[in-house]
Amino acid sequence: MKKFKAAVIGCGKISTRHLDAISALENVELVAVCDNKEEAAISTARRYGVKYYTDYEELFRNEKLDAVHICLPHYLHTLVAEKAFENGISVLCEKPMSIDFEDAVRAVRKAKEKNLKYSIVFQCRYNTPSQLVKKRIEDGRLGKVKCGNVTLTWARPDDYYDDSDWKGTWDKEGGGVIIDQAIHSLDLANWFVDSSVTDIKSSLHNRNHSRMQVEDTGEGLIRYENGAIISFFAMNNYLINEPIEIRLCCENGTVRLSYDDAIISYNDGSVETAENEPQKIVTYKDGKEYWGYQHAVQIDRFYKSLAGELPLEISGEEALKIQNIICSIYKSNDSKI
Ligand SMILES: NC(=O)c1ccc[n+]([C@@H]2O[C@H](COP(=O)([O-])OP(=O)(O)OC[C@H]3O[C@@H](n4cnc5c(N)ncnc54)[C@H](O)[C@@H]3O)[C@@H](O)[C@H]2O)c1
Structure with missing residues (x-):
C-alpha cells in the first residue's frame, strides 16, 4: 500500500481534527507540521512526534x-494552495476556499494545470442526516427542492474575536458569521438544490460586536435557475449555540434537518428519520462539539481519491459553487457595514 506523505500547515484550533485523522489512517504518514508561531509549531510537532517548520515554502522545498x-x-x-500546486503537492484546504472569488478560480485552474487534487473541507456533508436527505432528493423519493430556509443562531462572544489576530477583520477573515459559520449550512442547502444561482439579495449587520469589523447578522435570499429559492438568517450574537436548522419543501415532501438529525415528512403521510452516526476512524483528542466529527471521513476519502480508489469529493470546482454564493452575499449586501 502506498503511504502518502502529508503535512499540516497552521497549528491552531482546527488542526487537531486533521492531525488526529491523519494519525489514524494507515495509508498516510504525517511528515511535518508548520506554523509561523514557533511555539505552536514546536508543541504540535512534539505532540504528534514529527518535524516542524515555521515557513511553508521551506517545508515545500525540504520535504517530498x-x-x-x-x-x-x-x-x-489560495496563496498557500497555489504554492503547494507549484511544488507538485495536492491540497485539502479548510473552508472557505478563499475570501475572493477570482483567487479561488485561479487556484482551481492551477490545480488542474498541474493535475493535482484540490479539495475543500465541508465535513457536514458527511453527516448521516445530510447524506439521507441528499439521497432522497436524488433518488426521487423527495424530488427536487422547491424552496428552503436556513437558520443559524450561534454564540461567538467578543473574546472569541479578541483571542484571534485575524478573525473579525475584513482583510483576513473576509467577513463574519456568513463566511465562517453559516457557510456550512448554506453549502448544504446549495448542495441539495443543485442548480445554478441566478440572483442573491442580502443584508448584513453588526448588531452586538463592538470590537470587530465584520457582520454578526446576515439574512437574504438566493434564487436558482430551476426556480428554487433559499432564504437564510444567521447570527452569532446569540448566547448559546442552537442546532442549525435547514427546512426544505421538495416536490414530494418536506425536510427538517440539523447536523444531528433529519425528519423527512413525505406527502403520502410517511415519515423517515435519521440521526447522526459517529464515524469510526478516530477518537479526536480535543476540539469543539460544533465542528461535528466527520472531518476524518472527508480526509479518509481524500486520500482514497489520491490512491485512485474513489473520485475526488468536494473538489475545487464543486467548492466554487458555495464560494460564489458567499462572495455574492457580501457583494449584494444592501446595508452600510
Ligand atoms: N470545518 C470546520 O468546521 C472548521 C472549524 C474551525 C475552523 N475552520 C477553519 O480552519 C481554518 C483555521 O481556523 P482555526 O480556528 O484553526 O484558526 P487559528 O487562528 O486557531 O489557527 C490558525 C493558525 O495558522 C497559523 N498561521 C497564521 N499565518 C501563518 C503563516 N503565514 N504560516 C504558517 N502558519 C500561520 C497561526 O499561527 C495559527 O496557529 C480557518 O479557515 C477556519 O475557517 C474550519
Whole structure:
C-alpha cells in the first residue's frame, strides 16, 4: 500500500481534527507540521512526534510531500494552495476556499494545470442526516427542492474575536458569521438544490460586536435557475449555540434537518428519520462539539481519491459553487457595514 506523505500547515484550533485523522489512517504518514508561531509549531510537532517548520515554502522545498492540509486564516488559503500546486503537492484546504472569488478560480485552474487534487473541507456533508436527505432528493423519493430556509443562531462572544489576530477583520477573515459559520449550512442547502444561482439579495449587520469589523447578522435570499429559492438568517450574537436548522419543501415532501438529525415528512403521510452516526476512524483528542466529527471521513476519502480508489469529493470546482454564493452575499449586501 502506498503511504502518502502529508503535512499540516497552521497549528491552531482546527488542526487537531486533521492531525488526529491523519494519525489514524494507515495509508498516510504525517511528515511535518508548520506554523509561523514557533511555539505552536514546536508543541504540535512534539505532540504528534514529527518535524516542524515555521515557513511553508521551506517545508515545500525540504520535504517530498504528496499532500498538505491548509488550516490557516482565510486570506492565506489560495496563496498557500497555489504554492503547494507549484511544488507538485495536492491540497485539502479548510473552508472557505478563499475570501475572493477570482483567487479561488485561479487556484482551481492551477490545480488542474498541474493535475493535482484540490479539495475543500465541508465535513457536514458527511453527516448521516445530510447524506439521507441528499439521497432522497436524488433518488426521487423527495424530488427536487422547491424552496428552503436556513437558520443559524450561534454564540461567538467578543473574546472569541479578541483571542484571534485575524478573525473579525475584513482583510483576513473576509467577513463574519456568513463566511465562517453559516457557510456550512448554506453549502448544504446549495448542495441539495443543485442548480445554478441566478440572483442573491442580502443584508448584513453588526448588531452586538463592538470590537470587530465584520457582520454578526446576515439574512437574504438566493434564487436558482430551476426556480428554487433559499432564504437564510444567521447570527452569532446569540448566547448559546442552537442546532442549525435547514427546512426544505421538495416536490414530494418536506425536510427538517440539523447536523444531528433529519425528519423527512413525505406527502403520502410517511415519515423517515435519521440521526447522526459517529464515524469510526478516530477518537479526536480535543476540539469543539460544533465542528461535528466527520472531518476524518472527508480526509479518509481524500486520500482514497489520491490512491485512485474513489473520485475526488468536494473538489475545487464543486467548492466554487458555495464560494460564489458567499462572495455574492457580501457583494449584494444592501446595508452600510
Ligand atoms: N470545518 C470546520 O468546521 C472548521 C472549524 C474551525 C475552523 N475552520 C477553519 O480552519 C481554518 C483555521 O481556523 P482555526 O480556528 O484553526 O484558526 P487559528 O487562528 O486557531 O489557527 C490558525 C493558525 O495558522 C497559523 N498561521 C497564521 N499565518 C501563518 C503563516 N503565514 N504560516 C504558517 N502558519 C500561520 C497561526 O499561527 C495559527 O496557529 C480557518 O479557515 C477556519 O475557517 C474550519
